[in-house]
Amino acid sequence: MARQRIPVVLVAGFLGSGKTTMLNHLLANRQGARVGVVVNDFGRVNIDALAVSGQVDTMVSLGNGCLCCAVDASGLDAMLGKLADAEAGIDVIVVEASGIAEPRDLVRLMIASDNPGIRYGGLAEVVDAAEFAATRERHPELADHLRVADLVVLNKADRVTAGELAKTRGTVEELAPGVPLLVTDHGCVDPELFFDPRPRERFGQLSFDDLREHEDHSRHLHAAYESVTFTAEQPLSPRRFLDFLEQRPAGLYRVKGHLDLGPNGIRSRFGLHTVGGFVEFDRSAWPAGRPRRTELVLIGAGFDAADLTRRLEACLAGDSTPDERGMLRILRYLDEPDDGARHAEQA
Numbered sequence: 001m002a003r004q005r006i007p008v009v010l011v012a013g014f015l016g017s018g019k020t021t022m023l024n025h026l027l028a029n030r031q032g033a034r035v036g037v038v039v040n041d042f043g044r045v046n047i048d049a050l051a052v053s054g055q056v057d058t059m060v061s062l063g064n065g066c067l068c069c070a071v072d073a074s075g076l077d078a079m080l081g082k083l084a085d086a087e088a089g090i091d092v093i094v095v096e097a098s099g100i101a102e103p104r105d106l107v108r109l110m111i112a113s114d115n116p117g118i119r120y121g122g123l124a125e126v127v128d129a130a131e132f133a134a135t136r137e138r139h140p141e142l143a144d145h146l147r148v149a150d151l152v153v154l155n156k157a158d159r160v161t162a163g164e165l166a167k168t169r170g171t172v173e174e175l176a177p178g179v180p181l182l183v184t185d186h187g188c189v190d191p192e193l194f195f196d197p198r199p200r201e202r203f204g205q206l207s208f209d210d211l212r213e214h215e216d217h218s219r220h221l222h223a224a225y226e227s228v229t230f231t232a233e234q235p236l237s238p239r240r241f242l243d244f245l246e247q248r249p250a251g252l253y254r255v256k257g258h259l260d261l262g263p264n265g266i267r268s269r270f271g272l273h274t275v276g277g278f279v280e281f282d283r284s285a286w287p288a289g290r291p292r293r294t295e296l297v298l299i300g301a302g303f304d305a306a307d308l309t310r311r312l313e314a315c316l317a318g319d320s321t322p323d324e325r326g327m328l329r330i331l332r333y334l335d336e337p338d339d340g341a342r343h344a345e346q347a
């Protein structure tokens with residue numbers, strides 16, 4: 001299998017909703033992950049705090065290998081290509097979408113990109129809880145932006161009363177049914193919603209970057225989300241699992257891990273990434289010495305964890321009847337060359 005594709009997370013939202021604040025929060029709490037940042041104006045990204053180590057053209061190199069660049073839509077694919085270059089060592093790319101293009105166009109650009117180094121990592125729409133009602137009156141297109149989002153971050157909760165917050169939340173949920181919603185202030189979302197921490201290798205003294213990272217934990221990562229871990233020793237039924245995936249509960253934002261589909265999967269290990277409506281499988285041999293079993297982490301907000309686990313348990317194969325149709329459905333989402341169909345669900 002080719003090396004892991006780098007997720008590209010899009011952050012959109014109306015003027016002043018808190019996108020840069022959230023981006024800075026993600027940068028400050030990135031848990032060792034190397035983040036590539038694409039903005040159309042990097043004046044306000046907290047570059048100073050990240051120890052700028054050099055500047056090349058429109059790209060700023062941040063501490064610990066993070067990169068920051070400024071582009072317009074036409075330059076985006078090329079810039080993503082640069083950031084995804086293996087030598088850059090980036091784990092995730094965050095694009096501050098507003099001002100670059102319409103969120104829907106950016107999502108299309110991402111999922112249609114034939115850049116082999118990247119994959120779609122979701123669209124987070126930041127909403128200003130204090131200004132939403134007024135802004136929506138002036139900009140009805142905001143409703144479209146919410147509908148295309150994979151995650152709504154209802155920010156500035158500190159600026160409204162509980163009653164006002166509940167009302168805005170209700171309106172957003174009505175406009176974007178089924179889209180997971182997190183209530184935050186100052187963009188304090190847990191980075192693990194978007195990317196995985198990098199396992200740390202430690203040699204000798206703490207670096208400056210380590211020290212700076214530890215400083216920033218005063219602000220709690222309190223935006224409530226749920227995470228469910230599911231493991232199964234028995235293979236899953238491809239058909240039942242696809243049924244689960246295609247009708248997954250509202251609020252489920254991200255699923256990652258791998259599946260054992262038993263003899264149906266010709267004993268391969270099926271890696272799975274979903275974000276919002278985007279689904280992608282990859283296939284590899286089981287690593288030597290690792291048990292064959294399904295291991296999944298499911299992340300979101302506002303779903304019933306016990307019900308989710310029950311629904312996954314109902315996906316166990318139970319017998320070894322061949323399930324060719326189920327496998328064909330899985331293969332539609334397989335991330336292998338010439339598999340243009342896999343993104344059909346989101347596009």
Ligand SMILES: Nc1nc2c(ncn2[C@@H]2O[C@H](COP(=O)(O)OP(=O)(O)OP(=O)(O)O)[C@@H](O)[C@H]2O)c(=O)[nH]1
Pocket residue numbers: 013014015016017018019020021022098155156157158159184185186187
């Ligand atoms: N009270 C409060 N202020 C916030 C919160 N989040 C952001 N702000 C402030 O709101 C202002 C706008 O935040 P930004 O992060 O710059 O918003 P943005 O969406 O990046 O703005 P543009 O790039 O201009 O569209 C800044 O002064 C932030 O400090 C919050 O949750 N509560």
